[in-house]
Amino acid sequence: MLTKRQNLLETIRGGKPDRYVNQYEAFAMIVPNPYMVNSPGPVCGQGPVKNAWGVTNIWPEGTPGSFPIHDEEHIVCKDITHWRDYVHAPRLDYSDAEWEPFIKEAEKIDRNEYFATQFIAPGIFEQCHHLQEIQNCLINFYEEPECTKELIEYLTEWELQYAEKICKYIKPDAIFHHDDWGSQTSTFISPDMFEEFIFPAYKKIYGYYKEHGVELIVHHADCYAATLVPYMIEAGVDIWQGVMTSNKIDELIAKYGGKITFMGGIDSASVDRPDWTPELVEREVRKSCTAYGTKYYIPNTTQGLGISTFPGVYEQVSEAIEKISKELFK
């Protein structure tokens, strides 16, 4: 029997996996590090928290994740043409001693079984709209392209410095990088605009990780982004996690399988709901596994971590995948 790590590699390389990669099972996720500890996020059901970029987030009870507060008082970058006055990147000059406990945790991971995976969020596009508010941000791509590019370059340079620290201290096998680029039915910006503004940033960031020992780039975007897959491939993404059914995953696998793997295909909205039942979960998982096959596809809810909003859903999905895996990998 292959290890979880070997099985994943067989799956994404079109080899001989002996079962489905079951959701996030092959990733040992590393979330905290000195920067993350000093950039707090909100706790579900508790009050708003300001992070190291000055963005105030809140996680209302019963919702899938945190959300930036964007009333007039809380918007960080109130005018993109003066972004330098508003946006101040947090420090990354933590000492070796400050990294030490996190290095020790990373060293405990069995790297034969798992990919030691550094979690990184938000991404470049997300950071742009966290700082500005989404509508202001999107309009500024259109109305103030030069300032928007300057801000993206600034964020990219900071991310490259962050990448340097992560590679130096944690030495991850994989990175799991969030950046949602669309709604459920369309991308937020057109492919041409993506190529001009966002793609260069990811070519640099993911390129850096690949050049510094990271074997696997997993990009999370639980949205429609089918039109951006060629850019993902060129930027070095190995796995697109969060791929929703609206992307016509079967067609993507036929077209791009071998160059990129699709992880998701079970829309969280279809199973992670208050009235979920084991039967509903199995039906949805079976539908996805049957439609998308066993190569270049990892069944998973579209959620950006191994959790669910409603207790028990994630575990039930894993159980259903295991059952269906035994049927399909005979």
Next chain:
Amino acid sequence: MTIVQRIKEAIEVGRPKETEKLIKQALSENVKPSVMLEEAMIPAMRSAGEYYRNNDGDIPRILAAARSMRKGLDILEPYIETEGGKPLATIVLGTVKGDLHDMGKNLVAIMFRSAGFKVIDLGVDVSEKEFLKAVRKNPDVSLVCISSLLTTAMPEMRHVVKTFRESKDLAHIKIMVGGGSVDQEFADDIGADAYTETAVDAAEKAKTFFV
């Protein structure tokens, strides 16, 4: 190109500052606000809506067009009222409690205003009580639009619709629902009068209730 045509073009391509400038100029040249609205602004928004429908993923442009439209309407609204123009209907709009997403809702608001509706926007995270209060406070309201992106807010949407249906004094109110978590099946299930997939379609659908 006439100034009315220039206003139309400024909105279509999404130039808010230019739209403002041109509308002010047109007013100073005594161009009737109703002419600007009917010959420039409404057709421009319709064409921006069509562009959006046919060009997935160019949200910045539709937002810029919507912002141009809003700036224009803000300038023209007092003049239109003095011309004796009446709104097609008054609507109350909001993202349901438990959900803070507002982009889709804001687009819907612009589309309704462009189509001649008066819009009372309650914002995001709106409770059932706030929807009811707003409707009772504004007796001319005849349509309530409820938006939700998160599936976790769907039970609240169901609850709001149920409360409206059970309130005898609000039986005449039409209810439309929309947003990423909603589909026709869910809308039918909770007893909404209508559902549309896009903001452009929402205003068109609403018109059928009143004309």
